[in-house]
Amino acid sequence: MPTDPTTHLLSAFESPDYQPPLLPSVATELLELSGWAEVDFEKVIALLEKDPLLAGRVLQIAQSPLYPSKSKILSLKHAVVRMGLRSLVDVFFEATLKLKIFKAPGYEWPMAELQRHSTATAYVTRLVCRYAKVDGEHAFLCGLLHDVGIAASLITLAEKRKGPDLPDLGRVWPAIFAAHEKASEILAARWKLPVEIQRVLGHHHDPSVDGQVDPVAAAVCVAECVSSHLGAGIGNETEASTPVVAQSAIGLGDAELRLLIVEARDLIAQIG
Ligand SMILES: [Fe+2]
C-alpha cells in the first residue's frame, strides 16, 4: 500500500541513509563553548575565522541596528567583547542558516520567505522571553530553527527532482506542513543540538509536552504569530498554532503584548 506524502517525508528524515544539510562544526563548537563559565576569546575568534565568508556575515549582522552599540564594532574581537558569546552564537547561527541552509535550487522564493520568517521569529522570541520573564537561554536559536524542517523538506525535494520536474509548492505544501514540526526536531537531533532545543522545535505550534507547557515553545508559538501578523509569516502556518493558550501559559498580558508588537515591528523592519 503506498504511504501518504507526510509519512513518506518523515520516513526519509528518519532513515539512517538521510544526509541532513551540513551544519558547520564551528556552530556546534561555539554553542558548546557558550555554556562554559570561562571562555578564551582568542579561541572563539580562531574558530570564527575558519570560515571567512561566515565571519564576514557575522560582523555585518553585529554592526547592524539589530545590535545597537555606543561605538562602531570594527572587528570580530570587538564584536565578541561587546556582544558577549551568547549573542555572538546567535548571530553565527543566523548567518549560517542564511548562507548555507536556506538554499534549494528552484525553491529560491519560498526559501527567502522562510529565512525572513525564521529570522524575524528568532528576534521576536527573544523579545517574548524578555517581556514574559521566561528563562530562555536558547530562545533565539529555537525561534531561528523552529521551521528548519520546512527547509529540509524543500532541500530533499530539490535534490531528487530538478528543473521542470520540481514538484509545485502548492501541491506538496500540505505534506511538508504536516511533517515540519517533527522534521525540525529530527534535524536538531541529527545536528546534535541540545535536547531542550529539539523539544521546542517539535512542539512549537502546540507547546504542551506530556501535559505540561514548555515555556520556550510557548514563546516561539507567540513569536511566530506576531511575526506573521507583522508581515513576516510563511503560508498558512499560524492556523495550526494556539497563541492565546501559549500567551496565557507564560503569563503575557494583552497590554504587554501590544507594547511587544510595537517593538517587534521596529526589529522586523531592520531584518534584511
Ligand atoms: Fe513558523
Ligand SMILES: [Fe+2]
Ligand atoms: Fe512551524
